[in-house]
Amino acid sequence: MKGNSAVxxxxxxxxxxxGKAAAVAAEIAGIPGVTTSEDVTGPYxxxxxxxxxxxxELGQLVVARVQNVEGITRTLTCPVVHL
Structure with a gap:
């Protein structure tokens, strides 16, 4: 999908x-459509x-796949825009 401006x-x-951040990041990394998944410090x-x-499709990825990973309490999706 990379290189396609419509993506x-x-x-x-x-x-x-x-205590679940590392396990959540590792599980999400295996979901198709996920390009990177890293555990970080801070509010998230x-x-x-x-x-x-x-x-x-992005919404389906988040709702059907990402939010079903055990250990997640909240998500915030930030689409990239090109201004």
């Missing part, structure tokens, strides 16, 4: 249960970069 990219900021525990063919 939608987003960062997904994730809060997890205490994991930051994911994902890509999809359109906004609807």
């Amino acid at each position: 939608v990219h987003a960062y997904i900021l994730i809060q997890t249960e205490v 525990d994991v930051i994911v970069r994902a890509e999809a063919n359109n906004v609807d």
